[in-house]
Amino acid sequence: MKTDLQIAQENTMDNIEKIARKAKIDPDYLEVYGKNKAKIDLKIMDKIADNRNGKLILVTAINPTKAGEGKSTTTIGLVDGLAQINKMVIGCLREPSLGPVFGLKGGATGGGYAQVVPMEEINLHFTGDMHAITAANNLISAVMDNHIYQGNELNIDPTKVVWKRCLDMNDRTLRSITIAQDKKTNGVERKDGFIITVATEIMAIMCLSKDLQDFEKRVSRAVVAYTYDDQPVTVGDLKVEGAVTLVMKEALKPNLVQTLEKTPVFIHGGPFANIAHGCNSLIATRMALKLSDYVVTEAGFGADLGAEKFFDIKCRYGDLKPNVVVIVATARALKLHGGVPADQLKEENVPAILEGIKNLEKHIESIKQYRVPYIVAINKFSADTQAEVNAILNWCKDNGHRVVLSDAWASGGAGAVDLAQEVVRMCEEDSKFEPLYDLDLSLEEKIGTIVRKIYGGRSVIFSDRAKAQLEEYKQAGWDKLPVCMAKTPNSLTDDAKIVGRPTDFDIHVQELRISAGAGFVVVLTGNIMTMPGLPKDPAALHMGMNEKGISYGIF
């Protein structure tokens, strides 16, 4: 069987200028990066401002297994499926982080015959956006620690610094460190830590900003530390928001690439779906909506995390109105939710599927509350048996849910034509989208609403630390922001091991974190990993280029 990389390498790409023409992008706004990548000048928005918005389709999923359920693959398949039925479509995906590429997870550009290309470049440096975020984030840290060292006029308490340095690397040894040791001229010693670039607030801000000016305003508001008397200190207080915006000016331009079937795709921004909101950039989504009749996008993890934040954070800030939601389910994950151990998921087990399907049922109920038409897409794996697939199809039909089989991994767009046709029909229906909660509610009420209505839980238990923060955040005026839930993606609860559709459980809020620049309050329900580690045998040890310059080992 061919690897994703081999399939991608055998593909012949169209020149990016041709892809841009397909996306109706005027060449004046195209900034080509090599032959197969381009950035789009934000000035194009003035020219296309009066265009009618296209239809917006969100791809989400049930709670995934550790290996993921092929949301990107289904998204790319749907993009190509829409193109195959002659619809004008642009996909909007997230940028992969370099760290996981060297670890276990591999790339994030779809799979099989539903991929975006150039696969290697997208997974490595792409157009440099991640690196710009790293530089911008660490510039703030350097300026802050320099401020403390050079007299500390802002009265920053070095033990209350919340802004972390970052690298786009899986490096566990940088999670908890002590800096500025040994010499006074090395600065003021304090505890610190690095997070991975995709977990930074700069990434979240990039993805929620409308333009460069909005980005600068938001960055100014980001909290970096507290003073000795517990007042927040912001990037604006450090006066570095101008330099940070300058560093980010190219990164804020959406990146244009293509699918294996030469359909245009924007890949832009990729915030972690735990500590942040897990969606591609608002700038890219809005641009795509103005350029195209159909825009297909995705949100990280299952509907409880990704879709909830897509609706309640991204759509709210971006004034977006989603038209259709596609809920991806797989036989494999449904078996897991039906109680099958992880090492037995390849064996046929229809009863387990019918038990595990309650997880899907809950996500359907959740999506219904946003009043957007939805459809279930079964992402077919080669190991799935016909009986298993039929079980899912029949359950959906019996319960009045639209459902189609997607075979995008094996067949590309042709495998998603049925899905595409359904989606087109559904786009003509009336989406009555509205967010789940009002911003005027208190933070407790917002969190409680999500826990009850989306997770299906009973109540929220706040730690003493979180209780104190609720009060502090209210004093600071942060209580009117949306909340960004940080929770395990593998369960509807805050315990990764509890599968299926649990009820009568509580969610434990350990701590809040303010992302005043991005514009949300992060609600931590357990330990959230913001700097992954490498496995015993990292993918990096099996990568390289052969004597012909052909790369191998990226998957």
Place this chain on the structure above:
Amino acid sequence: MKTDLQIAQENTMDNIEKIARKAKIDPDYLEVYGKNKAKIDLKIMDKIADNRNGKLILVTAINPTKAGEGKSTTTIGLVDGLAQINKMVIGCLREPSLGPVFGLKGGATGGGYAQVVPMEEINLHFTGDMHAITAANNLISAVMDNHIYQGNELNIDPTKVVWKRCLDMNDRTLRSITIAQDKKTNGVERKDGFIITVATEIMAIMCLSKDLQDFEKRVSRAVVAYTYDDQPVTVGDLKVEGAVTLVMKEALKPNLVQTLEKTPVFIHGGPFANIAHGCNSLIATRMALKLSDYVVTEAGFGADLGAEKFFDIKCRYGDLKPNVVVIVATARALKLHGGVPADQLKEENVPAILEGIKNLEKHIESIKQYRVPYIVAINKFSADTQAEVNAILNWCKDNGHRVVLSDAWASGGAGAVDLAQEVVRMCEEDSKFEPLYDLDLSLEEKIGTIVRKIYGGRSVIFSDRAKAQLEEYKQAGWDKLPVCMAKTPNSLTDDAKIVGRPTDFDIHVQELRISAGAGFVVVLTGNIMTMPGLPKDPAALHMGMNEKGISYGIF
């Protein structure tokens, strides 16, 4: 008076395709990055392999003041001057580091009317080479610490790790840190430190490699740590050289840009001139020589550091034969060497110049030992008086040295036409270039030769640590490598405060460091800064973009 940035912004650039045509680069090998930057595919070397090499001109200088003496400005002026007299010419410059841009020093793209553009982009992320180096370097660190954490089969002693992490940032607090604290799952705790990206061995290797294969071989050899029984552990032992090469594959392609006068320039690679050899990449220089009749390049700091390493390291490894050396001198620096305090350099002082000119005299004598024709270029500053300039001109003429006045800062290429004409004539003379020392000499003998013949010193005093290392390095077979001297650039001695042309001084070698991948032994003569800090009022606090999107504050 206009700032460099204003002059650059008022300039209208030619499309990079047009610049490539001027440089006779076949469009098939051109990878455009936006409208004004491009990378050149290394495969072009096969096509142009049989071309005759052009003439190679090195621009070096006397010992500089802290502000620099305009070596880049003179280099760019000479490139444009050669173009003005209808010579086919390509400049080869170093890539600026992002860190100093935010600090005090500002950009590194020339000055006045002798600049390379797009100035802001070259000074910010450019085509991402620095970021690729950062990622490659830190991937090695992450894999090494992961190796130690996951069982440490290679028996690495965590207290003997020599490979440091890096950021392209001025951040003093990262010089000395402790990593992997608080939890066992955070790795094995040890002391560590970050260096600035341009000080990494990856940068040095990139600049001394002939191609990707050579790069991979060299990276494999780089020493990252020692075992408990003091055996070197290399990147190859960690098995990560393939991934590192993959990360660097775009970075190894030279970057093409243009001067304000639209002459082609390669800007590629920029190793620190203290811890490394301070020259642009060999790949770019060799490509330029095959493409053009004249290639003008520069080496960091004064001739004692930059030119010596250019000749003895870069030319040796690259089999280059330099045809002409331009030695830049300024009235300002000569006054400094004549004993004038730094705050009185703007006042006319001909006697001080005639005293300080002994510094120039020593550098001329040094260059003569390499048997390459040389010329002194007086880089004119607006504050220079006619009497001062005449004093330098007359001294040179009276002592039989060729000399011209260069006014490139104020007049661009037109200000360097005299220099260009002299250089063209000198290129027809016979360069009998040979390196200063044989590789077969011992490390002590090589260091002693440089100290006596280039610095004009008496002898070398090795610390006990250095003495022990001399023996270790001999055992390891590293004693046949060239040496890379790390010394203050401000003096011919190892004491920055001693100006002019001191004699009867000793050089104190504190420590050796092996760069087995780059292929040299670093000889440390004092504290060498490998991670700068920000000043009290960093340039970053005065940068940004106005409402029209025009950037300001980069200088």
